[in-house]
Amino acid sequence: MNTETELDELRALVERRAGIHLDETRDRFLAARVREHMQERGITSSSDLLGRVRRSNFEYEALLERLLTQETSFFRYPSVFAALRNTILKEMHARKFWENPRTLRVWSAGCATGEEAYSIAITIADALMFVEAWEIEILATDISAAALRHAERAVYSRRELEALTPEQLETHFARVTGTDQWQVRPRIRKMVRFAPMNLAEPVYAGRMDLVFCMNVMIYFTEERRNALLRGFCDTLNPGGYLVLGHAESLAKCPVKLESCRHGDSLLYRKPLAVVKEAAPAVALEKSL
Ligand SMILES: C[S@@+](CC[C@H](N)C(=O)[O-])C[C@H]1O[C@@H](n2cnc3c(N)ncnc32)[C@H](O)[C@@H]1O
CATH class of the missing domain: 3.40.50.150 (Vaccinia Virus protein VP39)
Structure with missing residues (x-):
């Protein structure tokens, strides 16, 4: 399985579980955040990441945190x-x-x-x-x-x-x-x-x-x-x-x-x- 396929699998998993639809317009965002996540956690292959995220809620949640957009402010509108x-x-x-x-x-x-x-x-x-x-x-x-x-x-x-x-x-x-x-x-x-x-x-x-x-x-x-x-x-x-x-x-x-x-x-x-x-x-x- 190549990296692109694994990114697609991660994308599907996040959509299924958190409802967040990371379509092709967000490809660069997804790839950059996944890369950052792997570097920080010392994960060397995307198939290893996918396996961990599938097996463990803790690993899934750690990756999800990185994919969430939390921009907000007081009295925003x-x-x-x-x-x-x-x-x-x-x-x-x-x-x-x-x-x-x-x-x-x-x-x-x-x-x-x-x-x-x-x-x-x-x-x-x-x-x-x-x-x-x-x-x-x-x-x-x-x-x-x-x-x-x-x-x-x-x-x-x-x-x-x-x-x-x-x-x-x-x-x-x-x-x-x-x-x-x-x-x-x-x-x-x-x-x-x-x-x-x-x-x-x-x-x-x-x-x-x-x-x-x-x-x-x-x-x-x-x-x-x-x-x-x-x-x-x-x-x-x-x-x-x-x-x-x-x-x-x-x-x-x-x-x-x-x-x-x-x-x-x-x-x-x-x-x-x-x-x-x-x-x-x-x-x-x-x-x-
Ligand atoms: C851009 S912030 C919006 C914050 C605030 N409502 C505002 O407008 O300033 C989006 C928030 O939605 C949360 N979020 C995304 N998917 C979610 C889900 N499936 N269930 C609950 N919260 C979710 C994110 O964690 C994030 O904190």
């Missing part, structure tokens, strides 16, 4: 967080005001190193009226154990915190003594629970009011993407929102969610009325 602050939380507040307990469940699916989940928590803490009266849970999941460890430590450099206002930095972060690193304060950390989860497998995270799945499905095949989107749709409470990355949409997925434009972001909302039949997505476009 400002218009999404403006919509959360100005529209979504106001709607939730009005609709749930008389509920007892008054719960808000949010899922950051593919949370990487935690910036997205903490941005959601900070927005909720700053914007939701009588926030102490709510039971808030932000479930943040990722396939990468290394990313989740980083997220749980909740320590970021000053450069990574550039999108925060000075008040947000002061209120929600504490400087790690003698460094230029800052740690998210316990009040915000307590709102977020991190857990490992593979979105390429059937998953159930309980009912959610808000699902953020940004920049995760871009490398999934259409079939996997649609299965995941149907799952998100089922998991959302009526009136709940789904937030995708800017390069992602529901265009080819038959789920019944309304689309709502907010600045340069498109959000999806599950209608309040019970829906019996699936219809093409983006059925109703409205401006918030």
Whole structure:
């Protein structure tokens, strides 16, 4: 078996297990990362690598970590967080005001190193009226154990915190003594629970009011993407929102969610009325 065939086998294995479709446009990326991985671990042939990855979960996960793209940042799409602050939380507040307990469940699916989940928590803490009266849970999941460890430590450099206002930095972060690193304060950390989860497998995270799945499905095949989107749709409470990355949409997925434009972001909302039949997505476009 030559190296190309072995790369194809690795590609197929990663797609089958993690849903990540590394097509020919990513050949150079795959070859470079595999080479780097082999050098670092002292593996001299790609057939040896393939054998190890097939036999051992530990070896598979070590290679997978190297193939994941974990680019993220605090308040990555400002218009999404403006919509959360100005529209979504106001709607939730009005609709749930008389509920007892008054719960808000949010899922950051593919949370990487935690910036997205903490941005959601900070927005909720700053914007939701009588926030102490709510039971808030932000479930943040990722396939990468290394990313989740980083997220749980909740320590970021000053450069990574550039999108925060000075008040947000002061209120929600504490400087790690003698460094230029800052740690998210316990009040915000307590709102977020991190857990490992593979979105390429059937998953159930309980009912959610808000699902953020940004920049995760871009490398999934259409079939996997649609299965995941149907799952998100089922998991959302009526009136709940789904937030995708800017390069992602529901265009080819038959789920019944309304689309709502907010600045340069498109959000999806599950209608309040019970829906019996699936219809093409983006059925109703409205401006918030
Ligand atoms: C580009 S980051 C996006 C982070 C964040 N959502 C954002 O938009 O800033 C993509 C994340 O998806 C995760 N991921 C990739 N495949 C996954 C899978 N099958 N299940 C769960 N997470 C996955 C990666 O580990 C990575 O942390």
